[in-house]
Amino acid sequence: MSEHLLSLIIFIPLIVAVGVFFIPNDKTLLIKQVTLVATLAQLLLSLILFMSYDGSFIPSNWNEAFLFVEKADWIQMRLGQYGVFVIDYFVGVDGISLPLVVLSSFLLVIGVVSSWNLKEKVKGYFMLYLLLSTSIIGCFVALDLFLFYVFFEFMLLPMFFLIGIWGGPNRSYASIKFFIYTLLGSLLILIVMIGLFISVEDTQKALQLAEQSGRIELVHSFSMVQMMEGTYIYDSLLAPSSDVTILDIPVRYWAFILLMVGFAIKLPVVPVHTWLPDAHVEAPTAISVILAGILLKVGGYGFFRIAYGIFPDGAIEYAFPVACFGVVSIIYGGFAAMAQSDLKRLIAYSSVSHMGFVMLGLASLTYEGVAGSLFQMISHGLISGALFLIVGVVYDRTHDRKIENVSGLASKMPAYTFFTMLFFFASLGLPGFSGFVGELLSLIGGISAENVNGLFPRWLGMIAVFGIVISGAYYLWTAQRMFFGKYWTREESWDVKMKDLDVREWVMLVPLAVLVLLFGILPGWILDPVDNSINFFVDQVLSSGREIINNY
């Protein structure tokens, strides 16, 4: 089983989705149960993956960096003198994708539980949901850029429908905005993808094919490993030696910029973030959880694996602007969050702010910064997922999310208040919760980068520290307005509905709370197994980036 573990994790939901298709429409409970079992199986397998991942080795190049690798021929085209065009089914995990896979499968289970009370068009919803599960995991483990892109695009489709059909009143605007924004991002990524495809030669695959056919041919493939290793065809478009410039900027840097913009839309980074609040406000609770908890991380993962992994020279050259955008997101997102009166929008903006730490930490290219960046993604996935569930609790009861429409909930719903405060404080970076660790490590990276590798000045990191003040301000203010003071609701009819958490809500919130605390106290549980991967990533980006910059 272990040699096909990744494929199992990816495709179980897809297979189950086909099965769900044959369940009659009115057996909604069965559909839900089957979906739950499928996501649980996915979670179980990813836990097995995590447990059996042995991160103790130190890779010497990208070829060795991945475990659980599966590679199969998919499409091959011989085009005479242009060589062989190859697309492979190529998946594998390293320490950067592994935690994200586990996080995703965990949140996908939570998402099913959260949609348990869905009543309309149940079958369609859960089929799309399962499709989404497949493409999310696929995205994190794909090592073939084409495969990655397929999964990447396939996430868009179910997401578009899940928001557009099951969303709130303004859903069509939100889903189209979401779609166009992300499609634009995908387009930029596609351009670079094609550029890379024609510039990189896959020597490994060439040898492999030579064994069958007996002659060495030029092989173009989408293998990200080869792209990261940098086996470029001499003087091809994106080769380091290429002297093509557009507006005086070398084309490799352009490729880096396009990738960064493409993934920045996904992350999202100010100023390409405005789809996020709209999409969140209209999305059903479970989809918000998936959106904030996982889909944003695909953007971050794209930075790591594709932008930074393949264009390390761009990473070094543009460390300062990247960090700047991170810091601007932290501050700007925080301020914008404070101005919100809709609880869900507030949390959406706080995501923008917290994702800024991901960018800052990564830009620093120090061990702490990169580890912090990765950790922040995991921690934010858990915390923001939980926060959207928290919003869902009050929305389910009142169909209203306005902060000013309720107050003094603490006296009426103590358990709800407890969890809300817990996740608010986790999100504002109180030590003991995972949010603190991510922010601390990213900030260490941001402040110490000047001394470690001189990529950008330390005042940037110091400005980012101000973000913790802002997050404190909007969370505490919200907590006070909603939970403290005398109990009051805008509509008297809400009184009967304002019951404390039910069993389903406990089941969702308790595991999240436990994990957020656990990773806050023992962050090593996540970071120790992937230690070598992060070190390797940092070394590799710095050394090959410097090499390219110095030699060409």
Added chain:
Amino acid sequence: MDSGALYIILLMMLPILAAVISTFFPARESYMITPMFHVIGIVSAYLVMDYVPIDVRWHWVANIELGMTLDRLNVVLVALVYIISSLVHLFSFHYMKDDPGIKRYYLKLAFFTVSMLGLLMADHLVLLFVFWELVGFSSYLLIGFWFKDKEKSTSARHTFMINRVADAALLIGVILLVAVFDVSKVSDVKLPEGGNPALLTLAGLMLAIGAFGKSAQFPFYGWLNKAMAGPTPVSALIHAATMVTAGVYLLARFQPLLAPNVMMVVGLVGAATALIAGVSALFQNDIKGVLAYSTISQLGYMMLGIGVGDYKASIFHLWTHAFFKAGLFLAAGSVIHFMHKANHGVDAQDMRNMGGLRKHLPFTFVTFLVCGAALSGLPFTSGFLSKEGILLATVLWANKLSPEQAWMGYSIMGAGFFAALLTPIYVSRQILLVFFGRVRTVFQINLGKKFEPTISVIVPLMVLVGGSVWFSVSKGIFDAHGWRLHRYLFPGRLTGIPEDISYYVFFASLLLTSIGVLIGYILFRPGSKKVAMYKESNILPNSIKGFWQEGWYVDRVYGVLNQGFLWTSNFTFWVDKQVVDKVVNGLGVGAVIIAKVTGVFDKYIIDGLVNFAASFFSGLGNVLKRLQAPLVQAQVAIAMVVVIVFMFWFLF
């Protein structure tokens, strides 16, 4: 795990263990076991004194190796926290016994105590920061304990936010020291070799700002008065004896790193705060308000001690202050409890409603008297000894400064002495207004009853009174360096102190306190004009007295900053809506326009061409039809399809 680690963990966890165990029992009496656990803590700390240092270290994340340690300095402070905390737990039993949230209260109180112990024992800057935040958090929880009261929960939030600003600075300092200078051990701070001295100065300054926040120094001192919204035993523990001294502890530990400029800033801020708060304390009408400002003022003294380079004197003052200030707060709590019972209709904390309470609360009165004397720095009290130590250090320091800096040094010194004059004035004012004269309101209860009946009030007050008189801290009545723990804490020879200066300082402080008490007595003695008018005294909001009463309007400064914050946030959101989204929508509209244009182009030009081609081909077909067999058409169609498919294939 070795026994040392186990010992440290147990020593830290005792309070929460006790609170959790007590929650399992339904009876309220179960909370009496919490002080007992604290006594175990005190005994353990005492027993371990000769076996320090012991420490425990563990790998946390990245290259960060966290650790906790017990060494001479913190074992003493751990014992101090345990002593005060045990008394507060005991006192709370009486104070909170009718409160429905008692379970929540004890858990939060225990959580605070554990965090405070952790802060003291942390031996890595990051871990220290962790507990630093946690004590702030538990303080937030306790200040907002009565969350249904909007004002109290607002106070809690303000407190947390003001601290958060300072904590952000501290975080920068921590990161700079840990990541850039590789200084992380708290118990063993050495000046790093090499490195950028300007950056080190910055790091030191950031630590100092963090300390100013937690220790309520200028410009952050405004939060401490708000913190009085919490239950009074909490104020005694957190906002007088323990948490607020964390800043002093931090700077005492990191003093070797502080550049001379930073030390000067610390001294200046300390002296200024002592003076500012001393003046404000003179005008408070809230019984806890006076104590809050006096705490700020005393913390200013401790900062002053650090700034002038004598952190030992500051630690001594920290110790004595913990006792007499906790005593004052608990006594005030007893007064408030009584007032609350005596008349529900009036503000139980407003001194304008009090007066003559010594008849009803004799025991509380004695406590207030002794602890107040210690706060004023009267002879035969512990406060006299420790305050004199700091003043002496200030004088010695000012004398050694270079001529260019001397004016600054003497101003700082002058501020310190002047604050020493203010202290006895406001203390005697408070005692006279609360306990002497005639009561200024109506009591609605049977005054024949005793109001200090239980052991849970008497024991804490007695212990704190005991800790405030000279023999409990020192052998010599007038020896500022005779602290019993001095030898243990600071081994090594005492550096010689010029005797003449020592005498001058001794007589100067004696003189100042006497004058202060005298002034206070003359102004506020029973029957004086001020007391007669006190009930109706209202201070005009924009008078100079109002300025002092409201803590030099520091709240208004915060208010302006807060408005700026809100304004920025609204502006940001406006940018989001009006600029970013407009651009996006504009792009969308642009795309639609292009699409429309393309559509028109499509319809009239391309379609026109196609139609033309179609009619052309149909014409051609008609011609061909006559020439060829009917199947040809189909063949052409198939060929066209094939060509198109191939074209797409290659284009892709």
